[in-house]
Amino acid sequence: MTIKGKAYIAGVYEHPTRNADDKSLAQLHAESAMGALADAGLTKDDVDGYFCAGDAPGLGPLSMADYMGLKLRHMDTTETGGSSYVIHVGHAAEAIALGRCSVALITLAGRPRAEGMATGTVPRAPVAASPDAPFEYPYGPTVANQYGMAAMRHMHQYGTTSAQLAWIKVAASQHAQHNPNALLREVVTVEDVINSPMIADPLHRLDCCVITDGGGAIVVAKPEIARSLKRPLVNVLGAGEAPKHQMGGKVDLTYSGAVWSGPAAFAEAGVSHADIKYVSIYDSFTITVLITLEDLGFAAKGQGGKLVADGNLISGVGKLPFNTDGGGLCNNHPANRGGLTKVVEAVRQLRGEAHPKVQVKNCDIALAHGTGGSLGTRHGSATVIMGRE
Amino acid sequence: MSTVERKYPAPAVNPEIKPFFDAAAEGKLALKKCAACGQIHHYPRAICPFCGSERTEWISASGRGTIYSFSVMRRVPVPYAIAYVTLEEGVTMMTNIVDCSLDAIRIGQRVKVVFKPTDGGPPVPMFGPA
Numbered sequence: 001m002t003i004k005g006k007a008y009i010a011g012v013y014e015h016p017t018r019n020a021d022d023k024s025l026a027q028l029h030a031e032s033a034m035g036a037l038a039d040a041g042l043t044k045d046d047v048d049g050y051f052c053a054g055d056a057p058g059l060g061p062l063s064m065a066d067y068m069g070l071k072l073r074h075m076d077t078t079e080t081g082g083s084s085y086v087i088h089v090g091h092a093a094e095a096i097a098l099g100r101c102s103v104a105l106i107t108l109a110g111r112p113r114a115e116g117m118a119t120g121t122v123p124r125a126p127v128a129a130s131p132d133a134p135f136e137y138p139y140g141p142t143v144a145n146q147y148g149m150a151a152m153r154h155m156h157q158y159g160t161t162s163a164q165l166a167w168i169k170v171a172a173s174q175h176a177q178h179n180p181n182a183l184l185r186e187v188v189t190v191e192d193v194i195n196s197p198m199i200a201d202p203l204h205r206l207d208c209c210v211i212t213d214g215g216g217a218i219v220v221a222k223p224e225i226a227r228s229l230k231r232p233l234v235n236v237l238g239a240g241e242a243p244k245h246q247m248g249g250k251v252d253l254t255y256s257g258a259v260w261s262g263p264a265a266f267a268e269a270g271v272s273h274a275d276i277k278y279v280s281i282y283d284s285f286t287i288t289v290l291i292t293l294e295d296l297g298f299a300a301k302g303q304g305g306k307l308v309a310d311g312n313l314i315s316g317v318g319k320l321p322f323n324t325d326g327g328g329l330c331n332n333h334p335a336n337r338g339g340l341t342k343v344v345e346a347v348r349q350l351r352g353e354a355h356p357k358v359q360v361k362n363c364d365i366a367l368a369h370g371t372g373g374s375l376g377t378r379h380g381s382a383t384v385i386m387g388r389e
Numbered sequence: 390m391s392t393v394e395r396k397y398p399a400p401a402v403n404p405e406i407k408p409f410f411d412a413a414a415e416g417k418l419a420l421k422k423c424a425a426c427g428q429i430h431h432y433p434r435a436i437c438p439f440c441g442s443e444r445t446e447w448i449s450a451s452g453r454g455t456i457y458s459f460s461v462m463r464r465v466p467v468p469y470a471i472a473y474v475t476l477e478e479g480v481t482m483m484t485n486i487v488d489c490s491l492d493a494i495r496i497g498q499r500v501k502v503v504f505k506p507t508d509g510g511p512p513v514p515m516f517g518p519a
Contacts, residue, residue: 121462121464121465122465123398126401129401129403131405131432131434132432133400133401134400134401134402134403134406134410134432135400135431135432135433135482135483136432136483137398137400137401138397138398138399138400138507138510138513139397139471139483139484139485139513139515140395140397140398140462140469140471140485141471141483142462144460144462144464145460145461145462145471146460146471148460148462148471149458149459149460149471149472149473150458151460152458152459152460152496153457153458153496156458156496156497197463197464198463198464199462199463199464200460200461200462200463200464201459201460201461201463202460203460246432246481247438248428248430248431248438248439248480249429249430249431249432249479249480249481249482250480250481251457251473251475251481253457253458253473377483
Protein backbone atom coordinates (compact mmCIF):
# COMPACT_ATOMS: atom_id res chain seq x y z
CA MET A 1 0.00 0.00 0.00
CA THR A 2 1.36 3.39 -0.96
CA ILE A 3 0.01 6.93 -1.22
CA LYS A 4 1.86 7.52 -4.49
CA GLY A 5 -0.55 8.93 -7.01
CA LYS A 6 -3.56 8.51 -4.72
CA ALA A 7 -4.05 12.19 -3.83
CA TYR A 8 -3.43 15.65 -5.24
CA ILE A 9 -2.77 19.03 -3.68
CA ALA A 10 -5.71 20.93 -5.16
CA GLY A 11 -5.46 24.23 -3.31
CA VAL A 12 -2.97 26.24 -1.27
CA TYR A 13 -3.12 29.61 0.44
CA GLU A 14 -0.72 31.71 2.45
CA HIS A 15 -2.46 34.43 4.43
CA PRO A 16 -0.99 37.79 3.37
CA THR A 17 -1.04 39.31 6.85
CA ARG A 18 2.08 39.38 8.99
CA ASN A 19 0.56 41.32 11.90
CA ALA A 20 -2.99 40.35 12.82
CA ASP A 21 -3.86 42.73 15.65
CA ASP A 22 -7.40 43.00 14.34
CA LYS A 23 -8.23 39.32 13.81
CA SER A 24 -9.07 36.36 16.03
CA LEU A 25 -7.26 33.04 15.87
CA ALA A 26 -10.31 31.15 14.56
CA GLN A 27 -10.84 33.87 11.97
CA LEU A 28 -7.27 33.48 10.69
CA HIS A 29 -7.76 29.71 10.37
CA ALA A 30 -11.05 30.19 8.53
CA GLU A 31 -9.75 32.94 6.23
CA SER A 32 -6.85 30.67 5.33
CA ALA A 33 -9.22 27.74 4.74
CA MET A 34 -11.47 29.78 2.46
CA GLY A 35 -8.42 31.02 0.57
CA ALA A 36 -7.17 27.51 -0.15
CA LEU A 37 -10.64 26.28 -1.11
CA ALA A 38 -11.08 29.24 -3.49
CA ASP A 39 -7.65 28.48 -4.98
CA ALA A 40 -8.80 24.92 -5.63
CA GLY A 41 -12.20 25.93 -6.96
CA LEU A 42 -13.99 24.12 -4.13
CA THR A 43 -16.24 25.25 -1.28
CA LYS A 44 -16.32 24.39 2.39
CA ASP A 45 -19.19 22.01 1.72
CA ASP A 46 -16.83 19.85 -0.37
CA VAL A 47 -14.61 19.27 2.69
CA ASP A 48 -15.09 15.98 4.53
CA GLY A 49 -11.68 15.66 6.19
CA TYR A 50 -10.02 18.23 8.46
CA PHE A 51 -6.47 18.39 9.79
CA CYS A 52 -5.08 20.79 12.36
CA ALA A 53 -2.44 20.89 15.12
CA GLY A 54 -1.75 22.57 18.44
CA ASP A 55 -2.16 26.09 17.07
CA ALA A 56 -5.88 25.58 16.44
CA PRO A 57 -8.19 27.17 19.00
CA GLY A 58 -10.23 25.27 21.57
CA LEU A 59 -10.64 21.61 20.87
CA GLY A 60 -9.02 21.82 17.43
CA PRO A 61 -11.17 20.10 14.83
CA LEU A 62 -14.30 20.34 16.96
CA SER A 63 -13.94 24.07 17.48
CA MET A 64 -12.98 24.76 13.90
CA ALA A 65 -15.63 22.49 12.36
CA ASP A 66 -18.14 24.36 14.50
CA TYR A 67 -16.76 27.80 13.52
CA MET A 68 -16.60 27.02 9.80
CA GLY A 69 -19.74 24.89 9.62
CA LEU A 70 -17.98 21.76 8.35
CA LYS A 71 -19.55 18.32 8.07
CA LEU A 72 -16.69 15.85 8.52
CA ARG A 73 -16.07 12.12 8.42
CA HIS A 74 -12.33 12.23 9.11
CA MET A 75 -10.19 14.25 11.57
CA ASP A 76 -6.46 14.21 12.34
CA THR A 77 -4.70 16.34 14.95
CA THR A 78 -1.16 15.04 14.70
CA GLU A 79 0.92 17.56 16.64
CA THR A 80 4.65 17.79 16.00
CA GLY A 81 5.04 21.56 16.23
CA GLY A 82 5.92 23.35 13.01
CA SER A 83 6.28 20.16 10.99
CA SER A 84 2.70 19.05 11.72
CA TYR A 85 1.30 20.31 8.41
CA VAL A 86 3.88 18.47 6.33
CA ILE A 87 2.86 15.30 8.17
CA HIS A 88 -0.78 16.24 7.58
CA VAL A 89 -0.22 16.21 3.81
CA GLY A 90 1.01 12.62 4.03
CA HIS A 91 -1.79 11.64 6.39
CA ALA A 92 -4.39 13.32 4.17
CA ALA A 93 -3.10 11.33 1.22
CA GLU A 94 -3.35 8.15 3.34
CA ALA A 95 -6.92 8.96 4.38
CA ILE A 96 -7.91 9.68 0.79
CA ALA A 97 -6.22 6.49 -0.44
CA LEU A 98 -8.27 4.53 2.11
CA GLY A 99 -11.48 6.31 1.17
CA ARG A 100 -11.84 7.91 4.60
CA CYS A 101 -12.33 11.31 3.00
CA SER A 102 -12.38 12.89 -0.45
CA VAL A 103 -11.36 16.48 0.22
CA ALA A 104 -9.00 17.12 3.12
CA LEU A 105 -8.48 20.61 4.53
CA ILE A 106 -5.33 21.46 6.53
CA THR A 107 -5.15 24.79 8.37
CA LEU A 108 -2.57 26.70 10.41
CA ALA A 109 -2.79 30.12 12.06
CA GLY A 110 -1.39 32.13 14.92
CA ARG A 111 -0.72 35.64 16.20
CA PRO A 112 2.56 35.63 18.16
CA ARG A 113 3.34 39.24 17.10
CA ALA A 114 -0.05 40.52 18.16
CA GLU A 115 0.36 38.72 21.46
CA GLY A 116 3.85 40.14 21.97
CA MET A 117 5.59 36.79 22.37
CA ALA A 118 9.35 36.80 22.83
CA THR A 119 9.28 33.69 20.75
CA GLY A 120 12.88 32.65 20.58
CA THR A 121 14.65 34.24 23.52
CA VAL A 122 12.49 33.39 26.54
CA PRO A 123 11.99 29.79 27.70
CA ARG A 124 8.50 28.62 26.82
CA ALA A 125 6.52 27.40 29.81
CA PRO A 126 6.56 23.61 29.67
CA VAL A 127 3.52 21.75 28.48
CA ALA A 128 1.78 20.30 31.55
CA ALA A 129 3.54 17.23 32.95
CA SER A 130 6.19 17.09 30.21
CA PRO A 131 8.50 14.40 31.62
CA ASP A 132 11.58 16.25 30.37
CA ALA A 133 10.68 19.65 31.85
CA PRO A 134 12.09 19.20 35.39
CA PHE A 135 15.45 18.35 33.79
CA GLU A 136 15.44 21.18 31.27
CA TYR A 137 13.29 24.16 32.24
CA PRO A 138 15.49 25.28 35.19
CA TYR A 139 18.38 25.73 32.73
CA GLY A 140 16.63 28.32 30.57
CA PRO A 141 16.19 26.45 27.29
CA THR A 142 14.99 28.89 24.64
CA VAL A 143 14.41 28.09 21.01
CA ALA A 144 17.50 30.12 20.12
CA ASN A 145 19.97 28.56 22.57
CA GLN A 146 18.78 25.01 21.85
CA TYR A 147 19.45 25.46 18.14
CA GLY A 148 22.61 27.32 19.16
CA MET A 149 23.89 24.15 20.82
CA ALA A 150 23.21 22.17 17.64
CA ALA A 151 25.10 24.76 15.59
CA MET A 152 27.98 24.90 18.07
CA ARG A 153 28.43 21.12 17.99
CA HIS A 154 28.24 21.01 14.19
CA MET A 155 30.93 23.67 13.96
CA HIS A 156 33.12 21.83 16.48
CA GLN A 157 32.75 18.44 14.86
CA TYR A 158 32.79 19.39 11.16
CA GLY A 159 34.35 22.83 10.92
CA THR A 160 31.17 24.51 9.74
CA THR A 161 31.55 28.30 9.84
CA SER A 162 29.30 31.26 10.58
CA ALA A 163 29.94 32.50 7.05
CA GLN A 164 28.60 29.25 5.61
CA LEU A 165 25.48 29.51 7.74
CA ALA A 166 25.10 33.14 6.70
CA TRP A 167 24.85 32.10 3.05
CA ILE A 168 21.52 30.45 3.87
CA LYS A 169 20.08 33.76 5.04
CA VAL A 170 21.65 35.54 2.07
CA ALA A 171 19.89 33.17 -0.34
CA ALA A 172 16.56 33.59 1.47
CA SER A 173 16.89 37.36 1.30
CA GLN A 174 17.70 37.25 -2.41
CA HIS A 175 14.36 35.47 -2.89
CA ALA A 176 12.36 37.59 -0.42
CA GLN A 177 13.10 40.82 -2.30
CA HIS A 178 10.61 39.61 -4.92
CA ASN A 179 7.86 38.70 -2.45
CA PRO A 180 5.66 41.75 -1.71
CA ASN A 181 4.22 40.02 1.38
CA ALA A 182 7.58 39.12 2.90
CA LEU A 183 8.26 40.66 6.33
CA LEU A 184 11.92 41.30 5.44
CA ARG A 185 12.58 42.21 1.80
CA GLU A 186 16.02 43.72 2.17
CA VAL A 187 18.85 41.81 0.50
CA VAL A 188 21.60 41.06 3.02
CA THR A 189 25.23 39.97 2.71
CA VAL A 190 27.29 37.40 4.59
CA GLU A 191 28.88 40.30 6.47
CA ASP A 192 25.45 41.68 7.44
CA VAL A 193 24.58 38.33 9.02
CA ILE A 194 27.86 37.88 10.86
CA ASN A 195 27.80 41.49 12.11
CA SER A 196 24.22 41.32 13.38
CA PRO A 197 23.86 41.01 17.18
CA MET A 198 24.63 37.65 18.74
CA ILE A 199 21.43 36.12 20.09
CA ALA A 200 22.63 32.73 21.35
CA ASP A 201 26.15 31.62 20.40
CA PRO A 202 26.85 31.01 17.54
CA LEU A 203 23.54 32.24 16.11
CA HIS A 204 23.21 35.92 15.20
CA ARG A 205 19.95 37.79 14.83
CA LEU A 206 19.99 37.22 11.06
CA ASP A 207 20.48 33.47 11.58
CA CYS A 208 17.01 33.45 13.17
CA CYS A 209 13.63 33.33 11.45
CA VAL A 210 11.04 36.08 11.64
CA ILE A 211 8.12 36.22 14.07
CA THR A 212 4.86 36.71 12.20
CA ASP A 213 1.13 36.46 12.60
CA GLY A 214 -0.86 34.81 9.88
CA GLY A 215 -1.61 31.36 8.63
CA GLY A 216 -2.18 29.16 5.66
CA ALA A 217 -4.12 26.22 4.36
CA ILE A 218 -3.79 23.26 2.02
CA VAL A 219 -6.53 21.29 0.27
CA VAL A 220 -5.75 17.67 -0.66
CA ALA A 221 -8.25 15.94 -2.94
CA LYS A 222 -8.84 12.51 -4.43
CA PRO A 223 -7.84 12.12 -8.09
CA GLU A 224 -11.37 12.23 -9.53
CA ILE A 225 -12.04 15.56 -7.85
CA ALA A 226 -8.60 17.05 -8.54
CA ARG A 227 -8.90 16.23 -12.24
CA SER A 228 -12.30 17.98 -12.42
CA LEU A 229 -10.75 21.25 -11.21
CA LYS A 230 -9.04 23.90 -13.31
CA ARG A 231 -5.75 24.01 -11.39
CA PRO A 232 -2.46 22.35 -12.39
CA LEU A 233 -2.24 18.81 -11.00
CA VAL A 234 0.24 18.40 -8.15
CA ASN A 235 0.56 14.80 -7.06
CA VAL A 236 1.68 13.61 -3.64
CA LEU A 237 4.44 11.15 -4.55
CA GLY A 238 5.79 10.15 -1.17
CA ALA A 239 5.97 11.10 2.46
CA GLY A 240 7.96 10.24 5.56
CA GLU A 241 7.84 11.22 9.20
CA ALA A 242 9.90 10.48 12.32
CA PRO A 243 10.56 11.86 15.78
CA LYS A 244 14.08 12.35 17.02
CA HIS A 245 14.86 12.88 20.70
CA GLN A 246 17.60 12.61 23.30
CA MET A 247 17.70 8.82 23.04
CA GLY A 248 17.80 8.24 26.77
CA GLY A 249 20.86 10.43 27.18
CA LYS A 250 22.76 9.36 24.05
CA VAL A 251 22.45 12.90 22.77
CA ASP A 252 23.73 13.68 19.26
CA LEU A 253 22.86 17.17 18.03
CA THR A 254 24.53 16.82 14.65
CA TYR A 255 21.64 15.18 12.84
CA SER A 256 17.85 15.38 12.69
CA GLY A 257 14.94 13.04 12.12
CA ALA A 258 15.29 13.83 8.43
CA VAL A 259 17.72 10.89 8.30
CA TRP A 260 14.59 8.72 8.62
CA SER A 261 11.77 10.81 7.10
CA GLY A 262 13.81 11.64 4.00
CA PRO A 263 14.70 8.12 2.84
CA ALA A 264 11.11 7.00 3.49
CA ALA A 265 9.75 9.78 1.28
CA PHE A 266 12.33 9.17 -1.47
CA ALA A 267 11.61 5.43 -1.44
CA GLU A 268 7.86 5.90 -1.69
CA ALA A 269 8.17 8.52 -4.41
CA GLY A 270 10.66 6.40 -6.34
CA VAL A 271 12.78 9.42 -7.22
CA SER A 272 16.42 10.32 -6.67
CA HIS A 273 18.10 13.50 -5.48
CA ALA A 274 18.93 14.45 -9.06
CA ASP A 275 15.20 14.46 -9.83
CA ILE A 276 14.43 17.14 -7.21
CA LYS A 277 14.32 20.56 -8.89
CA TYR A 278 13.34 22.62 -5.86
CA VAL A 279 13.38 22.19 -2.07
CA SER A 280 11.44 23.95 0.68
CA ILE A 281 13.46 23.38 3.85
CA TYR A 282 12.24 24.42 7.28
CA ASP A 283 14.37 27.37 8.28
CA SER A 284 13.69 28.29 11.88
CA PHE A 285 17.40 29.04 11.94
CA THR A 286 20.13 28.82 9.33
CA ILE A 287 21.54 25.73 11.06
CA THR A 288 18.20 23.96 10.62
CA VAL A 289 18.59 24.14 6.86
CA LEU A 290 22.21 22.98 6.83
CA ILE A 291 21.62 19.94 9.04
CA THR A 292 18.43 19.03 7.18
CA LEU A 293 20.04 19.17 3.74
CA GLU A 294 22.78 16.83 4.95
CA ASP A 295 20.27 14.45 6.51
CA LEU A 296 18.13 14.40 3.37
CA GLY A 297 21.23 13.32 1.45
CA PHE A 298 21.91 16.47 -0.55
CA ALA A 299 25.37 16.58 1.06
CA ALA A 300 27.44 14.12 3.07
CA LYS A 301 27.26 14.58 6.85
CA GLY A 302 29.48 17.48 7.78
CA GLN A 303 29.70 18.80 4.21
CA GLY A 304 26.55 20.94 4.33
CA GLY A 305 28.57 24.12 4.74
CA LYS A 306 30.07 23.70 1.28
CA LEU A 307 26.66 22.88 -0.20
CA VAL A 308 24.96 26.06 1.05
CA ALA A 309 27.82 28.50 0.46
CA ASP A 310 28.50 30.78 -2.48
CA GLY A 311 24.88 31.24 -3.54
CA ASN A 312 24.23 27.59 -4.22
CA LEU A 313 20.71 27.86 -2.76
CA ILE A 314 19.75 30.92 -4.84
CA SER A 315 17.26 30.27 -7.63
CA GLY A 316 18.77 30.85 -11.06
CA VAL A 317 22.28 30.94 -9.56
CA GLY A 318 22.91 27.76 -7.58
CA LYS A 319 22.31 24.06 -8.03
CA LEU A 320 19.70 23.65 -5.30
CA PRO A 321 17.15 26.48 -5.22
CA PHE A 322 15.41 26.63 -1.85
CA ASN A 323 12.70 28.64 -0.10
CA THR A 324 11.97 30.92 -3.04
CA ASP A 325 9.32 32.82 -1.07
CA GLY A 326 12.02 33.99 1.35
CA GLY A 327 11.20 31.21 3.79
CA GLY A 328 10.92 31.63 7.52
CA LEU A 329 14.16 33.58 7.60
CA CYS A 330 12.69 36.50 5.60
CA ASN A 331 9.10 35.95 4.51
CA ASN A 332 6.84 34.34 7.07
CA HIS A 333 6.82 31.98 10.05
CA PRO A 334 3.14 32.13 11.01
CA ALA A 335 2.35 30.96 14.54
CA ASN A 336 6.05 30.07 14.99
CA ARG A 337 5.26 27.09 12.77
CA GLY A 338 6.77 27.11 9.31
CA GLY A 339 5.83 23.75 7.84
CA LEU A 340 2.67 24.72 6.02
CA THR A 341 4.26 27.57 4.08
CA LYS A 342 6.99 25.16 3.00
CA VAL A 343 4.41 23.06 1.19
CA VAL A 344 2.71 26.16 -0.25
CA GLU A 345 5.85 27.48 -1.96
CA ALA A 346 6.72 24.02 -3.29
CA VAL A 347 3.24 23.83 -4.86
CA ARG A 348 3.69 27.30 -6.36
CA GLN A 349 6.95 26.12 -7.92
CA LEU A 350 5.37 22.94 -9.31
CA ARG A 351 2.49 24.93 -10.79
CA GLY A 352 4.87 27.49 -12.29
CA GLU A 353 3.23 30.14 -10.11
CA ALA A 354 6.25 31.28 -8.11
CA HIS A 355 7.46 34.83 -8.74
CA PRO A 356 9.04 34.92 -12.23
CA LYS A 357 12.34 36.09 -10.74
CA VAL A 358 12.59 32.93 -8.61
CA GLN A 359 10.58 30.38 -10.62
CA VAL A 360 12.66 27.25 -11.23
CA LYS A 361 12.59 26.15 -14.87
CA ASN A 362 10.88 22.83 -15.61
CA CYS A 363 10.09 22.34 -11.96
CA ASP A 364 8.36 18.97 -12.11
CA ILE A 365 9.42 17.40 -8.80
CA ALA A 366 9.84 19.25 -5.50
CA LEU A 367 10.47 18.37 -1.87
CA ALA A 368 9.13 20.07 1.26
CA HIS A 369 10.53 19.35 4.71
CA GLY A 370 9.41 20.34 8.19
CA THR A 371 11.25 20.32 11.53
CA GLY A 372 8.93 20.88 14.48
CA GLY A 373 10.04 21.20 18.06
CA SER A 374 13.76 21.64 18.60
CA LEU A 375 16.94 20.25 17.08
CA GLY A 376 18.41 20.71 20.56
CA THR A 377 16.01 18.39 22.39
CA ARG A 378 13.24 16.61 20.51
CA HIS A 379 11.56 17.27 17.20
CA GLY A 380 9.32 15.81 14.54
CA SER A 381 10.75 15.59 11.04
CA ALA A 382 8.47 15.35 8.03
CA THR A 383 9.30 15.10 4.34
CA VAL A 384 6.88 15.18 1.42
CA ILE A 385 7.81 14.83 -2.24
CA MET A 386 5.40 16.18 -4.84
CA GLY A 387 5.28 16.04 -8.62
CA ARG A 388 3.53 17.96 -11.37
CA GLU A 389 1.51 15.86 -13.75
CA MET B 390 30.99 37.11 34.91
CA SER B 391 27.80 38.95 35.53
CA THR B 392 27.32 40.62 38.85
CA VAL B 393 23.56 40.08 38.65
CA GLU B 394 22.47 36.60 39.69
CA ARG B 395 20.07 34.75 37.45
CA LYS B 396 17.12 33.14 39.21
CA TYR B 397 16.68 29.49 38.32
CA PRO B 398 13.07 28.32 37.95
CA ALA B 399 12.11 25.44 40.24
CA PRO B 400 11.70 22.01 38.67
CA ALA B 401 8.20 20.52 38.88
CA VAL B 402 8.92 17.46 41.04
CA ASN B 403 6.65 14.41 40.83
CA PRO B 404 6.85 11.05 42.64
CA GLU B 405 8.65 9.30 39.77
CA ILE B 406 11.63 11.66 39.94
CA LYS B 407 11.56 12.82 43.58
CA PRO B 408 14.66 10.73 44.55
CA PHE B 409 16.71 12.67 41.97
CA PHE B 410 15.90 15.96 43.65
CA ASP B 411 16.19 14.52 47.17
CA ALA B 412 19.73 13.46 46.21
CA ALA B 413 20.39 16.90 44.72
CA ALA B 414 19.41 18.45 48.05
CA GLU B 415 22.20 16.34 49.62
CA GLY B 416 24.69 17.39 46.95
CA LYS B 417 24.58 14.11 45.04
CA LEU B 418 23.94 13.56 41.35
CA ALA B 419 21.62 10.58 40.85
CA LEU B 420 21.11 8.60 37.65
CA LYS B 421 18.84 5.74 36.72
CA LYS B 422 20.36 2.37 35.71
CA CYS B 423 18.39 -0.57 34.37
CA ALA B 424 18.95 -3.87 36.19
CA ALA B 425 17.64 -5.78 33.17
CA CYS B 426 19.83 -4.37 30.37
CA GLY B 427 22.51 -2.67 32.45
CA GLN B 428 22.25 0.66 30.67
CA ILE B 429 22.16 4.07 32.34
CA HIS B 430 19.74 6.65 31.00
CA HIS B 431 18.84 10.31 31.57
CA TYR B 432 16.44 12.06 32.26
CA PRO B 433 15.43 9.43 34.83
CA ARG B 434 12.40 7.25 34.18
CA ALA B 435 10.64 4.42 36.00
CA ILE B 436 10.68 2.44 32.75
CA CYS B 437 13.97 1.92 30.89
CA PRO B 438 13.88 3.70 27.50
CA PHE B 439 16.27 1.12 26.06
CA CYS B 440 14.63 -2.19 26.97
CA GLY B 441 11.27 -1.29 28.54
CA SER B 442 12.01 -2.97 31.87
CA GLU B 443 10.55 -1.58 35.08
CA ARG B 444 13.68 -2.73 36.95
CA THR B 445 15.35 0.67 37.00
CA GLU B 446 17.42 1.64 40.03
CA TRP B 447 18.96 4.86 41.30
CA ILE B 448 22.76 5.08 41.29
CA SER B 449 25.17 7.84 42.27
CA ALA B 450 27.18 9.51 39.53
CA SER B 451 30.73 10.77 39.96
CA GLY B 452 29.65 14.28 39.00
CA ARG B 453 32.48 14.60 36.51
CA GLY B 454 32.06 15.07 32.77
CA THR B 455 32.94 17.02 29.65
CA ILE B 456 31.02 19.67 27.73
CA TYR B 457 29.35 18.16 24.64
CA SER B 458 27.93 21.47 23.43
CA PHE B 459 26.83 24.82 24.81
CA SER B 460 25.34 28.16 23.85
CA VAL B 461 25.55 31.45 25.68
CA MET B 462 22.19 33.23 25.65
CA ARG B 463 23.17 36.84 24.98
CA ARG B 464 19.95 38.75 24.36
CA VAL B 465 18.69 38.58 27.93
CA PRO B 466 19.27 40.79 31.00
CA VAL B 467 21.65 38.23 32.55
CA PRO B 468 23.50 36.15 29.93
CA TYR B 469 23.89 32.46 30.78
CA ALA B 470 25.31 29.29 29.28
CA ILE B 471 23.06 26.34 28.52
CA ALA B 472 24.95 23.14 27.79
CA TYR B 473 24.91 19.41 27.37
CA VAL B 474 27.49 17.67 29.56
CA THR B 475 28.51 14.07 28.92
CA LEU B 476 29.06 12.39 32.26
CA GLU B 477 31.76 9.83 32.99
CA GLU B 478 28.91 7.30 33.18
CA GLY B 479 28.21 7.90 29.48
CA VAL B 480 24.93 9.78 29.50
CA THR B 481 24.59 13.37 28.32
CA MET B 482 22.44 15.81 30.29
CA MET B 483 21.16 19.34 29.78
CA THR B 484 22.56 21.80 32.30
CA ASN B 485 24.09 25.23 32.80
CA ILE B 486 27.80 25.99 32.95
CA VAL B 487 28.40 28.28 35.93
CA ASP B 488 31.12 29.79 38.13
CA CYS B 489 33.33 30.74 35.18
CA SER B 490 33.67 33.33 32.45
CA LEU B 491 31.01 32.68 29.80
CA ASP B 492 33.56 33.52 27.12
CA ALA B 493 36.00 30.84 28.34
CA ILE B 494 33.63 27.88 27.87
CA ARG B 495 34.75 25.31 25.30
CA ILE B 496 33.42 22.02 23.94
CA GLY B 497 35.45 19.17 25.43
CA GLN B 498 36.20 21.11 28.60
CA ARG B 499 36.24 19.00 31.78
CA VAL B 500 33.64 20.05 34.33
CA LYS B 501 32.29 18.91 37.68
CA VAL B 502 28.86 19.15 39.22
CA VAL B 503 27.73 21.90 41.56
CA PHE B 504 24.23 22.33 42.93
CA LYS B 505 22.45 25.66 42.61
CA PRO B 506 19.33 26.74 44.49
CA THR B 507 16.12 27.25 42.52
CA ASP B 508 13.32 29.72 43.03
CA GLY B 509 11.23 27.93 45.62
CA GLY B 510 12.21 24.37 44.71
CA PRO B 511 15.01 21.87 45.27
CA PRO B 512 18.52 22.61 43.98
CA VAL B 513 19.46 21.45 40.49
CA PRO B 514 22.77 20.12 39.16
CA MET B 515 24.91 22.51 37.16
CA PHE B 516 28.55 22.27 36.16
CA GLY B 517 31.61 24.38 36.76
CA PRO B 518 35.32 24.08 35.97
CA ALA B 519 36.83 20.75 37.09
